[in-house]
Structure formats: structure tokens, C-alpha cells
Amino acid sequence: MSTGGDSGTGKGTRTGTETGTSTSTESSKKKLIRRYLQFVKPYWHYLAAIVALGMLQYVVPLSSPWLTKILIDDVLGQSDSGWTLKKVVVIFASIYAMSVVVSFFKSLLTARLGSQMVAFVRRQVYEHIQKMSQRFYDNQQVGGLLSRVIHDVNGAQNLVGNTVINVLFDLVMVIFAAFFLFSLNWHLALLSLWLLPIYYLSFTNLNIRIRYASRAVNRQMERISGVLVERISGMKVVQSFNGEHTELERFDKQTGRHINHSLAAQLLSNLLGRISEIVGHSGTLITWAVGGAFVLNGEMSIGSLIAFQAFLGQMYGPIQRFADVNVTVQNAMTNIERIFELLDVEPDVRNKDNALPLKSCQGDIRFKNVSFTYETELPAPRTDTVHNDPDLVELQKPDRSFYWYPPKTNPTVLPTTVESRTALESISFHAKPGQVVALVGPSGAGKSTLINFIPRFYDADQGSLYLDGRDIKEYDLHDLRKQIAVVLQDNILFSGTVYDNIVYGRPEASMNEVIEAAKAANAHDFIMKWEKGYSTVLGERGLRLSGGQKQRLAIARALLKDPKILILDEATSALDAESEAVVTEALDNLMKNRTTFIIAHRLATVVRADIILVMDNGHIAEHGTHEQLLQKGGLYRELYEKQLKAMRPEGLEIAEVAAASATATAAAAQAQQPAPVTV
Numbered sequence: 001m002s003t004g005g006d007s008g009t010g011k012g013t014r015t016g017t018e019t020g021t022s023t024s025t026e027s028s029k030k031k032l033i034r035r036y037l038q039f040v041k042p043y044w045h046y047l048a049a050i051v052a053l054g055m056l057q058y059v060v061p062l063s064s065p066w067l068t069k070i071l072i073d074d075v076l077g078q079s080d081s082g083w084t085l086k087k088v089v090v091i092f093a094s095i096y097a098m099s100v101v102v103s104f105f106k107s108l109l110t111a112r113l114g115s116q117m118v119a120f121v122r123r124q125v126y127e128h129i130q131k132m133s134q135r136f137y138d139n140q141q142v143g144g145l146l147s148r149v150i151h152d153v154n155g156a157q158n159l160v161g162n163t164v165i166n167v168l169f170d171l172v173m174v175i176f177a178a179f180f181l182f183s184l185n186w187h188l189a190l191l192s193l194w195l196l197p198i199y200y201l202s203f204t205n206l207n208i209r210i211r212y213a214s215r216a217v218n219r220q221m222e223r224i225s226g227v228l229v230e231r232i233s234g235m236k237v238v239q240s241f242n243g244e245h246t247e248l249e250r251f252d253k254q255t256g257r258h259i260n261h262s263l264a265a266q267l268l269s270n271l272l273g274r275i276s277e278i279v280g281h282s283g284t285l286i287t288w289a290v291g292g293a294f295v296l297n298g299e300m301s302i303g304s305l306i307a308f309q310a311f312l313g314q315m316y317g318p319i320q321r322f323a324d325v326n327v328t329v330q331n332a333m334t335n336i337e338r339i340f341e342l343l344d345v346e347p348d349v350r351n352k353d354n355a356l357p358l359k360s361c362q363g364d365i366r367f368k369n370v371s372f373t374y375e376t377e378l379p380a381p382r383t384d385t386v387h388n389d390p391d392l393v394e395l396q397k398p399d400r401s402f403y404w405y406p407p408k409t410n411p412t413v414l415p416t417t418v419e420s421r422t423a424l425e426s427i428s429f430h431a432k433p434g435q436v437v438a439l440v441g442p443s444g445a446g447k448s449t450l451i452n453f454i455p456r457f458y459d460a461d462q463g464s465l466y467l468d469g470r471d472i473k474e475y476d477l478h479d480l481r482k483q484i485a486v487v488l489q490d491n492i493l494f495s496g497t498v499y500d501n502i503v504y505g506r507p508e509a510s511m512n513e514v515i516e517a518a519k520a521a522n523a524h525d526f527i528m529k530w531e532k533g534y535s536t537v538l539g540e541r542g543l544r545l546s547g548g549q550k551q552r553l554a555i556a557r558a559l560l561k562d563p564k565i566l567i568l569d570e571a572t573s574a575l576d577a578e579s580e581a582v583v584t585e586a587l588d589n590l591m592k593n594r595t596t597f598i599i600a601h602r603l604a605t606v607v608r609a610d611i612i613l614v615m616d617n618g619h620i621a622e623h624g625t626h627e628q629l630l631q632k633g634g635l636y637r638e639l640y641e642k643q644l645k646a647m648r649p650e651g652l653e654i655a656e657v658a659a660a661s662a663t664a665t666a667a668a669a670q671a672q673q674p675a676p677v678t679v
């Protein structure tokens with residue numbers, strides 16, 4: 001076991017690997033925003049229109065103080081400047097009307113920009129995670145991933161949401177307001193704005209803490225969804241062990257932490273808002289006191305003072321609004337960080353640049369010195385808590401010093417440990433086209449791991465795999481997988497109709513081909529017994545079907561694909577005798593003329609296999625045909641006798657069971673002469 005990671009110095013050191021959603025090396029806020037803008041780029045025309053409308057919208061707050069000044073000094077003060085009450089009111093009315101129309105369209109476009117961008121980003125994230133190998137999924141909780149695809153993508157949208165965009169316009173207005181303030185009375189402007197640097201320092205120093213709290217909020221949300229998805233899918237286990245109370249307690253604890261982090265962010269933001277309020281009020285007080293004195297001394301007109309106050313409001317108003325929406329902004333920034341963290345993880349099973357197309361193949365498979373180690377990345381156990389709770393809060397905090405400059409807010413890397421487990425060591429064998437390779441051996445021996453290399457669910461750490469004499473990594477991954485069908489023990493059927501599930505094997509297949517495949521898989525008859533036949537809708541993961549029915553649909557799906565290579569986890573143990581017979585027949589149909597790798601559970605399969613690989617502790621302990629291995633008297637014979645013993649009815653000797661089993665499989669065995677084993 002080795003440890004890695006960073007204990008929270010704020011330096012993102014790990015780059016993307018598939019062992020986890022490691023932290024992006026993109027560090028600065030600017031880079032983050034620049035990357036984020038790539039998401040906005042396809043919708044630049046919306047953005048341009050929003051900016052144009054935003055500019056128009058600010059005609060109201062910018063022109064109102066001037067018009068008010070004119071109203072007070074020129075119209076009500078009855079100067080002879082040519083302004084009339086009617087003129088001023090008409091201009092006010094036109095500006096207000098324009099503002100309403102502009103606001104309407106701006107909100108409409110902002111909403112459109114947000115929702116289209118969300119769909120675009122979500123698609124990119126989904127496309128990316130589909131490219132990931134199993135190594136990536138080994139280290140992920142489904143709910144955690146969901147949280148990124150749904151929650152973080154939604155949050156990231158807030159950066160182009162109405163409130164935030166308004167704040168950006170507000171900031172532009174601050175510049176205009178400052179200009180008008182200085183042009184009205186620069187002495188007063190300097191006096192009323194001197195508190196701004198204090199606000200800036202408070203802002204930068206509180207902001208980093210808000211960002212850290214937001215990160216903790218999002219990570220905690222990821223944990224909550226991870227556990228929720230796991231527990232909801234395993235509700236049967238929860239209920240059967242009366243685990244509801246414990247689960248609720250855990251949920252309360254997790255959501256409690258989420259609330260605490262959210263409240264911390266809110267509190268900090270609130271504090272910032274109030275500091276900005278104090279600064280704003282102080283500016284206003286100074287203006288009334290000093291500006292009032294100026295008016296009394298005749299150095300300033302009443303209209304100018306009122307206009308000055310209005311512009312000052314437009315200066316401090318946006319600053320305060322920004323402090324208030326800062327939580328949303330910081331949260332959106334951490335959502336974006338988390339999306340990039342995911343997008344930066346490079347898939348470790350990739351297509352070569354000039355990969356060979358593979359239209360058809362013979363199905364000749366050779367493993368040469370293949371070794372593999374699983375690496376599981378886990379959160380480092382905490383040592384500083386009483387309960388050592390695995391999903392406990394963040395360790396990362398900004399260091400405590402007060403910054404006299406804007407502090408860096410690089411994402412931190414959570415400390416992790418990597419557990420390594422060698423699953424296969426130096427595996428070599430050769431399966432000729434059409435041969436059946438049976439994998440037998442004790443639990444945990446490495447049988448499932450071995451078959452995962454053929455469709456490249458994983459790539460071997462050492463050694464190579466050859467298909468028709470070429471390294472499989474040279475072939476186009478998509479083409480390679482077209483040649484292979486996988487039927488697993490726990491076959492997953494998707495929500496949809498029976499037809500949808502079978503045609504998934506080859507989407508361009510005709511209805512007749514689907515029916516033929518279902519017939520060969522012994523599934524047609526039970527499908528036709530249902531009122532809606534092939535249009536019957538299956539529940540999530542095909543829950544409405546029995547184990548045998550599910551398996552036969554999965555076999556039909558594989559048959560429709562018509563692959564040259566077949567991978568089977570032959571699970572018939574859960575089936576009753578009748579189902580086993582029909583599933584066995586379906587499997588036999590499926591295996592015809594294909595190179596088949598089968599994790600064999602039934603004696604009949606093992607006996608008939610061309611090559612039996614007896615796996616033990618990541619090695620091939622023995623190999624050969626059934627007879628050869630029996631004669632050898634090693635691990636295979638031991639396993640074989642154990643299985644016979646388990647099958648033995650009361651009072652029957654092992655030899656008699658073996659004879660019965662041999663008779664049962666004799667016909668099939670005769671049809672298929674064992675081929676010489678080449679290992």
C-alpha cells in the first residue's frame with residue numbers, strides 16, 4: 001500500500017489518472033474562467049445580445065440622477081435653461097418603458113443561454129465518462145458521478161445566470177458612477193470613497209474562505225448522493241437487515257454536515273455583505289455631512305448633492321449586491337472546478353491514433369505473460385477524529401493568516417491512499433478460433449479479471465494480448481468490441497421494451513432478425529405469452545423478469561450481435577432445473593462457431609471445453625482437457641470431486657455420480673472432439 005496526495009497546502013499536484021477524479025493542474029481563477037468560456041462560446045450570439053441589452057438597461061440608473069438634478073435645479077428652481085416639467089417627465093417615462101422591455105428580453109435570453117449551456121456541458125461530461133475504462137468506475141460511486149453530471153453542471157450554469165450577469169453589468173456601472181462622482185465634486189468623491197480599500201481587503205480574505213466552504217458543500221453533496229444511490233439500489237438488503245434506522249442516522253449526519261458547510265459559506269457571505277453595507281453607509285454619511293456643508297456654504301447646488309448621493313448609491317449598491325451573490329458565484333466556481341476535474345481525467349484505455357479497422361476476425365486469441373494489479377484510490381483515513389468517519393468533512397482550510405494581498409484559491413487535493421492488489425501474474429495461453437476455453441478455480445482466483453482484457457475493459461499492466469496475431473491495442477476499439485459479446489451473471493437490461501433490449505445488440509437489425517435471435521435463445525415463447533409480446537416494457541434493470549428470462553434475453557441480445565468471440569459468465573446455479581435446461585440449450589446455440597471464454601459453473605461445460613484453465617491466486621495452476629487434468633490429480637481433480645460430492649444424492653457414491661454426469665454429457669462430448677491444447 002502506498003500513500004499519496006497533498007495534505008491541503010492548496011497546491012493541485014495530481015494530474016488526471018483513472019484511479020480517481022484527481023485535481024486539475026489548471027490552477028488560477030482566470031484559467032478556470034477561460035476554460036469555462038469555452039462552454040459559453042457556442043452561444044456567443046446570446047451573450048452578445050445579453051450584453052447589448054444589459055448596456056441599454058443601465059440607461060435608467062445612469063440617467064435618473066442627471067434628470068433628477070435637472071428637475072430640481074432647472075425645472076423646480078425655475079432657471080432659464082429651457083427644460084420644462086413636461087419634457088423631463090416624458091424622458092423619464094420613455095426610459096422606464098424601454099427598461100421594462102429590455103429587462104424582459106434580457107431575462108429570456110439569459111434563461112436560454114443557461115439551459116442550452118447546461119445541456120451542452122452535461123453532454124460533454126457524459127461523453128467523457130463513457131470513454132472511461134473500468135479502472136475509473138472501480139474508484140467511483142455511481143451517485144458521486146451523478147452528482148457531478150447533474151448537480152455540478154446545474155450549479156455551473158449560475159455563472160451565466162441573471163443575478164450574476166447583472167452583477168457584472170453593475171460593476172461596469174461602478175466605473176461610470178465613479179466618473180460622474182468625480183465630475184460632480186472630486187473632493188467629496190475622494191472623501192466618500194476612501195473606505196473602498198478596506199472593503200477590498202475584507203472581500204479577498206473572506207472570499208477564499210467562502211470558496212473553501214463551497215468546495216466542502218459540493219464534496220459533501222457528492223458523498224450524500226453516492227450513499228443514497230447505493231442504498232436505494234440495495235434497499236432489499238437495508239430492509240432485510242432492518243437497517244433503516246442506521247441509514248437514517250447516517251443520512252442525518254451527512255446532511256447535517258452539508259448544512260454546516262452551507263451555513264458557513266452563507267455566514268461568511270453575510271459578513272461580507274454587512275461590511276459592504278457599513279462601508280456604503282459611511283460613504284453616505286460623509287456625503288451628507290460634508291456635502292451638506294458645501295451646499296450651506298454655497299459651494300454646491302442642492303441638485304448636485306442629490307445627484308451625488310444617487311451616484312454614490314450606484315457605486316455602493318452593486319458592490320453590496322456582489323457581496324450578497326458571492327456565495328452563488330463561489331459555488332458556481334467550485335462546480336466548474338469539479339467538472340474540469342472530471343474532464344481532465346484521461347481514459348487509460350484509448351484508441352491508438354492510427355488504429356487498424358477490424359471488419360471481421362477469426363477469433364484467434366493469445367495471452368502472453370499478462371499481469372495485472374488493481375489499484376483502488378481511497379480517501380485517507382482521518383487520524384484527528386474520534387470516530388474516524390470515512391465521509392467526514394474537509395481537512396482543507398485556507399491557512400489562517402490574514403492576507404494583505406488576494407490569496408490564491410487553487411483547488412486542494414484531498415489526501416488519499418492507494419491500495420494495490422495483484423490479480424493476475426504472467427498469464428499465457430492460446431485459444432484457436434472456435435475453441436471453448438473454460439475458466440475454473442476458487443473464488444478470487446482471477447477468472448473475471450482475465451476475461452475483462454479481451455474487450456479491453458482494462459488494459460494489462462504487463463504482457464500483451466493478441467487477436468489473429470496482432471496486439472489488440474492496435475485495433476480500433478469500437479471495431480474490436482463489435483467482434484465480442486459478453487453475457488454476464490448479472491445481466492443488465494435497460495428500461496424500455498423487450499424489443500429495445502434485444503436490438504441493443506445490433507441496432508440496425510430487422511424485426512425478423514430480433515425474433516430469430518429470441519427463438520435461438522429460447523426466449524420467443526415466453527415473450528409471446530405476454531399480452532404485448534416484444535413491446536412489453538421492462539422495469540429498471542429488467543426487474544420484472546425471472547433470472548432465467550433475463551439471461552435468455554441477454555443471450556438473444558448477444559446472438560443478434562453475431563460476434564466471433566464470446567465471453568460468458570455461465571451462471572446457471574440460480575436457476576431451477578427446467579430453466580437451466582432451456583438456458584443451457586440457448587447457451588449452446590450461442591457458442592456455436594465462436595471462440596468462447598466461459599467462467600464455467602456446470603460440469604457439462606467444463607467436460608466439453610477444449611481448454612480448461614485452472615486458476616489459482618492469479619496464476620494458471622493447471623491447464624489441459626478434462627481427462628488430462630483428471631489424470632494429473634491436482635487442483636482440478638480436487639475441485640471436480642468437490643462439485644460431484646455436492647451433487648451427490650443420499651446413498652450414491654462419487655464414482656456413480658461421475659458416471660451419471662459423464663453419460664449426461666456424453667452426446668455433446670462426442671459431437672465435439674477435444675482439440676489439442678496449446679498453451
Ligand SMILES: Nc1ncnc2c1ncn2[C@@H]1O[C@H](COP(=O)(O)OP(=O)(O)OP(=O)(O)O)[C@@H](O)[C@H]1O
Pocket residue numbers: 138374375376421422423441442443444445446447448449450
Ligand atoms: N475492481 C476491483 N478492485 C480491486 N480489486 C479487485 C477488483 N475486482 C477484483 N479484485 C480482486 O482481484 C482478485 C481476483 O478477482 P476476480 O473477480 O477476478 O476473481 P474470480 O476468480 O472471478 O472470483 P469469483 O469466482 O468469486 O467471481 C480478487 O482478490 C479480488 O478481490
